Every structure is written in structure tokens, then in C-alpha cells.
Amino acid sequence: MFSGEASMKIHVAEAFRQVGNRSEPPEIQVSFYPFAGLNHTIRIRKQRVYVRVSDVLRDAPQQVYRALAFMLVSKLYNKRASTEDVKLYRQYAYQPDVLRASDLARQQRGRKRLTGSDGFTYNLDKLFARLNRQYFDNELTKPTLSWSARRTKRILGHHDYVHETIVISRSLDDPQIPEYLISFVMYHEMLHMKHRSRIINGRRIYHTAAFRADERRFDRYEDAAEELDKLAGR
Ligand SMILES: [Zn+2]
Incomplete structure (x- = not known):
């Protein structure tokens, strides 16, 4: 069994081969990130691809990771994601208990951020x-x-x-x-x-x-x- 990071990486690499027609996928780094809500990002910096997946999806099934990987890479290439992928992702992500988890994550983070007067530059x-x-x-x-x-x-x-x-x-x-x-x-x-x-x-x-x-x-x-x-x- 692969970790969420490792399996997401494999799916992103496959998406680069298929959507981007690349024989050799770029270097990919995947991390689960405590975003508020269901947010995921993909960025390219210096030939490296950085994928951040909301940690609400940590326990998502493989097909959902795969669908999300294809959606993110399609976005990067300005292509439409396939209807099946979008459907698969939504079916999972919009389930009541997943939504509740993302709501909860948002609330807790909202509250957590409200404490602390120490910033990066100013106090x-x-x-x-x-x-x-x-x-x-x-x-x-x-x-x-x-x-x-x-x-x-x-x-x-x-x-x-x-x-x-x-x-x-x-x-x-x-x-x-x-x-x-x-x-x-x-x-x-x-x-x-x-x-x-x-x-x-x-x-x-x-x-x-x-x-x-x-x-x-x-x-x-x-x-x-x-x-x-x-x-x-x-
Ligand atoms: Zn005023």
C-alpha cells in the first residue's frame, strides 16, 4: 500500500504523460496541506511540479486521487478535464461526511488563525x-x-x-x-x-x-x- 503522497505522485505523473503528451514526466512533489476547505493547487516552478492536496482528502480512494490528478494537470494545460473524472471526484468530495470534514477543518483553522498577534514581520x-x-x-x-x-x-x-x-x-x-x-x-x-x-x-x-x-x-x-x-x- 502506498501512502497518499506516493500514490498521488504516480497519478500526477501518468496525467502528465497522457494529458501533456510527455514521455518523461517532470519531477513531482506532492503534499497534503491543511487548506481551509476543499482546495487543491498545482504549480510549476523551475521545472518542478508542486501539488498540494487538501488534507480532507487524505483517506480518499485511489480512483479519486487519479481523477483529481487528471483534473489538476488538465488545468495546467488549459484543457477541460474529462466528465468522468469530474464526476468521480465530485461524487466523493461532495459526500456529506467529506463536506462536513472540510467544514470542520475550515472552522478550526479559522479559529486557530484568530489567535496569536505575532506575525512574520510585525508583532x-x-x-x-x-x-x-x-x-x-x-x-x-x-x-x-x-x-x-x-x-x-x-x-x-x-x-x-x-x-x-x-x-x-x-x-x-x-x-x-x-x-x-x-x-x-x-x-x-x-x-x-x-x-x-x-x-x-x-x-x-x-x-x-x-x-x-x-x-x-x-x-x-x-x-x-x-x-x-x-x-x-x-
Ligand atoms: Zn475607522
């Missing part, structure tokens, strides 16, 4: 502590700080006052992002803790005049605002 606890000292006389109580699960580009920060949580987009956890920029996003969210929203003429206003005035106290306000405009325009 949200440290950022918060520094800004609290510099601008708020240490008067803000530290909320739950977390990176977003996805690398959201349009929403860079969010303050949830019900759960006392500040979420910062994972897209900012990047050495290309200058520290003053992520600091400004965090500072903005911290201002939401200080300035509660107000109802004015029947509308809830989050960014009151006092909020905006405080926002301009940020030491690199002009630079940060300009950079954010550029990011939003991308």
Missing part, C-alpha cells in the same frame, strides 16, 4: 504597546489583537467593540510594508476605542470630527495617508 502586541505609550498615555486597555485569516486588501484594519478585538489585515505583515504604515492602521483602530461612534441626525458616525482631528496627530500622518491611498488604488 501586534508590540505595536499596540508602543502606540499606547506614545499617543494614549497607556490609558487604553489592551483588546484581543489578531491578524486577519485572509490577506484582505481593501479592509486593512477593523475594531470590533462588542468583542473588544482589533483585527489587522495579514497583507500588512510584510517586510515591504513600512512600520509607520501598519502603525497608522493600528493607531486608527485604537482611536475607535477612544472615540465611540455617535448618532448624528439618525446616522451612526464612526469617524467624528474629533476622531479625524486625533488621527492627524500621528507623526507621519501625511506619508501614511498617501501610502494608504496608493494601496487602495492598486
Whole structure:
């Protein structure tokens, strides 16, 4: 009996021979990956093929691996996968208990990702502590700080006052992002803790005049605002 990785590798190689008409298949690396949900990817980098299969399919039968291998390689060659393969894959993957497993995996990962303020480049606890000292006389109580699960580009920060949580987009956890920029996003969210929203003429206003005035106290306000405009325009 082969492991899931080894048998998937054999099927991917066969798919390259048949779909890609290659006598010699490329070097292939297969790994099961804790994707949220039923996600699988195939990539070529430097003549090597990298296949990542959602670990929800770890116990799938051989025919399902084979069908998935052919679907992935067809995608690579911009060809339509055969109806039988798609049918085989779907019949298995869309079974209620497989779907439930993928749902469960997604939920657990969603929850897991919500903990931890330490990113690859920035640490949200440290950022918060520094800004609290510099601008708020240490008067803000530290909320739950977390990176977003996805690398959201349009929403860079969010303050949830019900759960006392500040979420910062994972897209900012990047050495290309200058520290003053992520600091400004965090500072903005911290201002939401200080300035509660107000109802004015029947509308809830989050960014009151006092909020905006405080926002301009940020030491690199002009630079940060300009950079954010550029990011939003991308
Ligand atoms: Zn805001």
C-alpha cells in the first residue's frame, strides 16, 4: 500500500504523460496541506511540479486521487478535464461526511488563525504597546489583537467593540510594508476605542470630527495617508 503522497505522485505523473503528451514526466512533489476547505493547487516552478492536496482528502480512494490528478494537470494545460473524472471526484468530495470534514477543518483553522498577534514581520502586541505609550498615555486597555485569516486588501484594519478585538489585515505583515504604515492602521483602530461612534441626525458616525482631528496627530500622518491611498488604488 502506498501512502497518499506516493500514490498521488504516480497519478500526477501518468496525467502528465497522457494529458501533456510527455514521455518523461517532470519531477513531482506532492503534499497534503491543511487548506481551509476543499482546495487543491498545482504549480510549476523551475521545472518542478508542486501539488498540494487538501488534507480532507487524505483517506480518499485511489480512483479519486487519479481523477483529481487528471483534473489538476488538465488545468495546467488549459484543457477541460474529462466528465468522468469530474464526476468521480465530485461524487466523493461532495459526500456529506467529506463536506462536513472540510467544514470542520475550515472552522478550526479559522479559529486557530484568530489567535496569536505575532506575525512574520510585525508583532501586534508590540505595536499596540508602543502606540499606547506614545499617543494614549497607556490609558487604553489592551483588546484581543489578531491578524486577519485572509490577506484582505481593501479592509486593512477593523475594531470590533462588542468583542473588544482589533483585527489587522495579514497583507500588512510584510517586510515591504513600512512600520509607520501598519502603525497608522493600528493607531486608527485604537482611536475607535477612544472615540465611540455617535448618532448624528439618525446616522451612526464612526469617524467624528474629533476622531479625524486625533488621527492627524500621528507623526507621519501625511506619508501614511498617501501610502494608504496608493494601496487602495492598486
Ligand atoms: Zn475607522
